[in-house]
Amino acid sequence: MSARVEAAVSVEMSRLGIPGITVAVVTEGQLQWVNGYGLADVENNVPAKAGTVYRIASLSKPITAVAAMQLAEAGKLDLDASVQKYMPGFPEPWAAITSRQILCHQSGIRHVQDEEWASTRHYFSLASSLEAFREDPLLFPPGTKAEYSTLGFNLVGCVIEKVTEKPFLDTLRDQVFAPAGMETARADDIFEVIPNRADGYRRLATGELVHSVLADTSNKIPGGGLCATAPDIARFAVALLGGGLMKRESWDAMITPQRVREGRVTGYGLGWRVGTYKGRREVWHHGGQPQVSGLLYMQPEKKLAIVFLANLENVYLPLTELARQLSLQLAR
Numbered sequence: 001m002s003a004r005v006e007a008a009v010s011v012e013m014s015r016l017g018i019p020g021i022t023v024a025v026v027t028e029g030q031l032q033w034v035n036g037y038g039l040a041d042v043e044n045n046v047p048a049k050a051g052t053v054y055r056i057a058s059l060s061k062p063i064t065a066v067a068a069m070q071l072a073e074a075g076k077l078d079l080d081a082s083v084q085k086y087m088p089g090f091p092e093p094w095a096a097i098t099s100r101q102i103l104c105h106q107s108g109i110r111h112v113q114d115e116e117w118a119s120t121r122h123y124f125s126l127a128s129s130l131e132a133f134r135e136d137p138l139l140f141p142p143g144t145k146a147e148y149s150t151l152g153f154n155l156v157g158c159v160i161e162k163v164t165e166k167p168f169l170d171t172l173r174d175q176v177f178a179p180a181g182m183e184t185a186r187a188d189d190i191f192e193v194i195p196n197r198a199d200g201y202r203r204l205a206t207g208e209l210v211h212s213v214l215a216d217t218s219n220k221i222p223g224g225g226l227c228a229t230a231p232d233i234a235r236f237a238v239a240l241l242g243g244g245l246m247k248r249e250s251w252d253a254m255i256t257p258q259r260v261r262e263g264r265v266t267g268y269g270l271g272w273r274v275g276t277y278k279g280r281r282e283v284w285h286h287g288g289q290p291q292v293s294g295l296l297y298m299q300p301e302k303k304l305a306i307v308f309l310a311n312l313e314n315v316y317l318p319l320t321e322l323a324r325q326l327s328l329q330l331a332r
Helices: 002-016 057-073 092-096 099-103 127-132 151-164 168-180 230-241 248-254 316-330
Strands: 020-027 030-041 053-055 201-203 209-211 226-229 273-277 280-289 292-299 304-310
Touching: 002 020, 002 030, 002 316, 020 230, 020 316, 030 230, 053 292, 057 099, 057 151, 057 168, 057 226, 057 230, 057 248, 057 280, 057 292, 099 151, 127 151, 151 168, 168 230, 226 230, 230 292, 230 304, 280 316, 292 316, 304 316
Parallel strands: none
Antiparallel strands: 020 030, 020 304, 053 226, 201 209, 273 280, 280 292, 292 304
């Protein structure tokens, strides 16, 4: 297995010009293999390793969604209740939004804008991050369309805080990170010293490698502000595939394509992108922001998961195609 994966990764690293990448593979529901390639820090010649910590960008979304589903299982969160039930006093248009609609991108809350990708403002609480969009009009009536929104996950993160009566990150540690054995997962706090944290890069149109723009991800922690190692993301997948984080019916609900109000099926489950590839069900999520391109790709019936975390921006789509091709070899 390792030879096939390494050969394919080497080709893509060269083709895409990726400085450093860490790869983890789950087969038969177990973490079987992990390795790093290239450089996590080009300037200081630091190699990418199994233990390299990367921003995970939007891979934060399924983690947040799992915490919400767990609370729904426990009867503490009604996914179909208005968010105003848990957070009264917010804008009236939000009264029509439910947590389920946020998790499947039907809330109508806008996505992150260009200048927000490179925000250098540090938000010291999750609630304060809502100020950036709380007065903005919804893009459409909730439930009528599906349109990707990272900022919507800030709102469901605040709902989780209200329901649990503790900080959002404490809930993730207690309900997701610890049970799954994710020892490195945490907020990507730019002020903290995080051992083995990768540097991040982008390529100019000329092909020149330069540093990523400065970006403080505290404006979107539930939807794009966590960091972790590739093996920890793989352990998250193992826990999901093995039923270690929630009941089977909750997992099935998460990976079932959702419908808009008129009945049209979308490509989203609850916190996941869902579809089929070569007749196999696939469940995945990309992660893309300054410093990183990431992917968690799963074929649940095959008990297969592939994780890529790379320190080059805007290569998550070709990495998705690489994962699909590898899946045909790894889970026959």
